[in-house]
Amino acid sequence: MRQAAENGxxxxxxxxxxxxxxxxxxxxxxAFRRLYELTAKGIYSxxxxxxxxxxDAEEVMQDTYLAAWNQAGxxxxxxxxxxxxxxxxxxxxxxxxxxxxxxxxxxxxxxxQEAPGELCAQIESAPEKQMLLEAxxxxxxxxxxxxxxxxxxxxxxxxxxxxxxxxxxTVLSKYRRALKKLQVLVDKMELEENNIx
Numbered sequence: 001m002r003q004a005a006e007n008g009x010x011x012x013x014x015x016x017x018x019x020x021x022x023x024x025x026x027x028x029x030x031a032f033r034r035l036y037e038l039t040a041k042g043i044y045s046x047x048x049x050x051x052x053x054x055x056d057a058e059e060v061m062q063d064t065y066l067a068a069w070n071q072a073g074x075x076x077x078x079x080x081x082x083x084x085x086x087x088x089x090x091x092x093x094x095x096x097x098x099x100x101x102x103x104x105x106x107x108x109x110x111x112x113q114e115a116p117g118e119l120c121a122q123i124e125s126a127p128e129k130q131m132l133l134e135a136x137x138x139x140x141x142x143x144x145x146x147x148x149x150x151x152x153x154x155x156x157x158x159x160x161x162x163x164x165x166x167x168x169x170t171v172l173s174k175y176r177r178a179l180k181k182l183q184v185l186v187d188k189m190e191l192e193e194n195n196i197x
């Protein structure tokens with residue numbers, strides 16, 4: 001009886017994502033669908049922060065969920081389900097980058113002309129999309145991850161700090177500095193585009 005009560009208390013302390021991953025171990029497709037709904041923006045944003053191309057990020061995001069479904073039995077609950085998913089995404093991103101370096105298939109110009117991804121609406125629908133993408137590319141990789149995970153992935157700063165394994169105060173200060181830098185860069189690009197000295 002006491003063991004059942006302790007297990008019940010432990011279940012209450014689990015995040016929804018953690019419970020869903022545990023249900024996926026049993027082949028629960030509804031749990032998989034719900035996990036996707038809760039985490040897809042964060043996974044996509046993270047992949048975009050590494051790959052810098054919407055279509056590649058979308059493909060890695062899909063591969064991440066396929067791998068998560070296939071590897072659900074290997075998931076060990078430690079209260080960090082998003083970290084587990086982001087680790088899969090990171091590994092897939094780096095494999096893709098390695099493959100692209102070894103076997104480049106298309107030129108940069110061809111990549112720019114491809115249809116953009118649909119999941120990062122804040123960037124895709126921005127009127128100054130190209131400027132924003134260029135400004136994001138100028139940030140350090142960690143700053144770009146923080147901005148995209150928070151703004152496009154809708155992750156809380158606390159979750160980002162946990163994933164990046166750094167203090168919350170560091171994430172907050174880097175986020176604020178990155179936003180200021182982005183605003184300065186976009187403003188500068190707009191002035192240059194309009195030929196205003």
